[in-house]
Amino acid sequence: MKKNEDTTLDFIRTRIESDIKSNKNNGRVHTRFPPEPNGYLHIGHAKSICLNFGLAQEYNGKCNLRFDDTNPSKEEVEYVESIKKDVRWLGFDWEDREYYASDYFEKLYEYATQLIKKGKAFVCDLTADQIKRYRGTLTEPGKESPYKNRSVKENLELFRKMRKGEYEDGSRVLRAKIDMSSPNLNMRDPVIYRIVHESHHRTGDKWCIYPMYDFAHGLCDSIEGITHSLCTLEFEDHRPLYDWFLEQLNVFHSQQIEFARLNLSYTVLSKRKLLELVEEGYVKGWDDPRMPTISGLRRRGYTPESIRDFCDRIGLAKRESVVDIDLLEHCLREHLNKKAKRVMAVLDPLEVIIDNFPEGKEEHLDAENNPEDPGMGKRKIPFSRSLYIEKEDFREDPPRKYFRLAPDREVRLKHAYYIKCNQVIKDKGTGKIKRLHCTYDPETKGGWSKDGRKVKGTLHWVSARHAIKAEIRLYDRLFQTKNPLDVKKGEDFKKNLNPESLKIIPSCMLEPSVSNARPGDRFQFLRKGYFCVDPDSKKGHLVFNQTVPLRDTWAKILKKQKTYE
Numbered sequence: 099m100k101k102n103e104d105t106t107l108d109f110i111r112t113r114i115e116s117d118i119k120s121n122k123n124n125g126r127v128h129t130r131f132p133p134e135p136n137g138y139l140h141i142g143h144a145k146s147i148c149l150n151f152g153l154a155q156e157y158n159g160k161c162n163l164r165f166d167d168t169n170p171s172k173e174e175v176e177y178v179e180s181i182k183k184d185v186r187w188l189g190f191d192w193e194d195r196e197y198y199a200s201d202y203f204e205k206l207y208e209y210a211t212q213l214i215k216k217g218k219a220f221v222c223d224l225t226a227d228q229i230k231r232y233r234g235t236l237t238e239p240g241k242e243s244p245y246k247n248r249s250v251k252e253n254l255e256l257f258r259k260m261r262k263g264e265y266e267d268g269s270r271v272l273r274a275k276i277d278m279s280s281p282n283l284n285m286r287d288p289v290i291y292r293i294v295h296e297s298h299h300r301t302g303d304k305w306c307i308y309p310m311y312d313f314a315h316g317l318c319d320s321i322e323g324i325t326h327s328l329c330t331l332e333f334e335d336h337r338p339l340y341d342w343f344l345e346q347l348n349v350f351h352s353q354q355i356e357f358a359r360l361n362l363s364y365t366v367l368s369k370r371k372l373l374e375l376v377e378e379g380y381v382k383g384w385d386d387p388r389m390p391t392i393s394g395l396r397r398r399g400y401t402p403e404s405i406r407d408f409c410d411r412i413g414l415a416k417r418e419s420v421v422d423i424d425l426l427e428h429c430l431r432e433h434l435n436k437k438a439k440r441v442m443a444v445l446d447p448l449e450v451i452i453d454n455f456p457e458g459k460e461e462h463l464d465a466e467n468n469p470e471d472p473g474m475g476k477r478k479i480p481f482s483r484s485l486y487i488e489k490e491d492f493r494e495d496p497p498r499k500y501f502r503l504a505p506d507r508e509v510r511l512k513h514a515y516y517i518k519c520n521q522v523i524k525d526k527g528t529g530k531i532k533r534l535h536c537t538y539d540p541e542t543k544g545g546w547s548k549d550g551r552k553v554k555g556t557l558h559w560v561s562a563r564h565a566i567k568a569e570i571r572l573y574d575r576l577f578q579t580k581n582p583l584d585v586k587k588g589e590d591f592k593k594n595l596n597p598e599s600l601k602i603i604p605s606c607m608l609e610p611s612v613s614n615a616r617p618g619d620r621f622q623f624l625r626k627g628y629f630c631v632d633p634d635s636k637k638g639h640l641v642f643n644q645t646v647p648l649r650d651t652w653a654k655i656l657k658k659q660k661t662y663e
């Protein structure tokens with residue numbers, strides 16, 4: 099929920115406004131978006147991006163982009179680049195504030211040394227397994243490490259040697275000295291540094307010890323002067339530790355505030371799981387149009403405006419919930435309805451010959467580009483003797499309430515004329531319909547009859563001679579169950595993948611006005627939905643992704659709610 103709207107403020111804005119009122123941090127608002135560069139961003143991250151950058155805009159503050167790159171083994175430059183592209187595409191600007199946790203490695207090492215000097219950290223020789231066993235459980239207190247009482251001098255020496263690379267991976271760690279009987283497991287002498295002999299994408303081989311997230315994150319926030327550090331609910335139990343480090347080191351104290359992460363129906367939002375789909379070839383890449391990644395949504399035809407609108411509408415809560423994916427699609431349709439140029443495309447062509455329209459003649463008819471926005475102007479569409487309509491728009495034996503074309507019936511061709519079907523030509527062998535013969539009424543130009551004669555059906559069509567062929571990729575949900583991660587023990591979430599999520603139509607017929615379309619251009623194909631030109635397109639071979647069909651179930655729900663209000 100946005101400021102200035104006639105609604106109460108959400109809990110984060112309430113908190114920020116009270117901090118401003120009490121002049122905490124001199125009224126400054128400084129947030130950050132802190133992705134770990136171990137995958138592409140998804141729609142859940144968009145929520146966090148819109149929130150952090152949005153708050154900075156609303157309160158005249160700043161928002162940093164900070165890469166949380168404390169884990170050398172899973173991070174890659176490719177991810178850093180994709181993240182920057184996605185944040186920019188969403189419409190946000192971090193100006194010159196592009197930071198990396200790895201920029202602070204020296205400083206963080208110094209902080210760790212300070213903790214040792216204060217007797218608040220120690221080098222522990224227990225194995226990872228032992229540390230886990232010593233940790234206790236929610237009902238049992240943990241057991242002290244036998245190394246906890248090493249002298250400051252010995253700890254400093256050992257920590258220095260850890261940094262110098264004198265020990266093997268996993269042989270030692272630096273741990274905070276807090277409380278092994280704390281009811282909060284995170285406070286039971288957590289590990290703050292570990293040995294990893296691996297190259298880092300920015301620092302190369304300079305380091306072989308790396309700080310743990312809980313230690314690094316709060317201190318990075320502090321170094322950057324972040325006033326409000328927003329994160330998802332799973333970090334609530336980590337807040338006491340976040341605060342502990344800042345208090346022990348007596349540095350600028352950022353305030354961590356948690357909010358519920360976005361969950362979407364029929365969608366998996368976990369970088370690790372999305373990576374699995376990419377690596378195992380279930381999708382074509384991180385930007386496959388079926389993926390809930392920002393790059394996938396972009397390729398699918400989503401607009402940044404629609405994603406920001408969605409993030410506004412879902413609001414902020416302290417409790418986890420699942421948002422209906424129909425809402426996301428509704429936001430998209432609303433925006434595309436205003437923005438997308440209408441064109442005609444026949445996905446499954448059936449030839450229609452207009453017997454009384456002379457061979458070789460052509461007419462160029464006026465068509466509006468968007469009835470929602472006359473400012474988008476008009477274009478010409480060619481009409482000729484041979485046309486295509488959709489196969490499904492003709493029935494030899496029409497059922498009740500089928501108002502499209504049938505033998506001896508008249509329908510309107512959009513922007514063109516009334517036509518009447520006189521003859522059906524079938525393939526002798528298969529019995530399948532090959533072609534229709536119709537006549538047009540020249541007195542109905544533009545699709546309106548002067549004598550007031552009414553028709554019930556309006557069909558889209560294209561002129562066969564002028565049509566351009568294009569490949570169209572139709573998409574269905576990537577997962578067929580509402581909560582794809584809800585599987586029995588031992589089962590794989592990938593069993594919930596929808597085997598029919600992609601259908602390719604190799605040659606559809608489009609009106610010639612789209613021939614110069616470029617990757618990323620979005621259209622409404624009349625009666626068919628929204629489509630977007632895919633980057634796979636080549637000169638003379640356009641490829642379109644189906645963005646969303648026209649049917650809007652969410653709009654229906656909203657309407658129903660209104661009638662009951």
Ligand code: ATP
Nearest residue numbers: 132133134142143145146329330359360367368369
């Ligand atoms: P994932 O669970 O997909 O691996 P993550 O939390 O590990 O995501 P990060 O790169 O650490 O990914 O996240 C960057 C920021 O985005 C964090 O502040 C995180 O809280 C936020 N974020 C991640 N997923 C969501 C989500 N589903 N809804 C809202 N915010 C999210």
Ligand code: MG
Nearest residue numbers: 133134166311
């Ligand atoms: Mg994370």
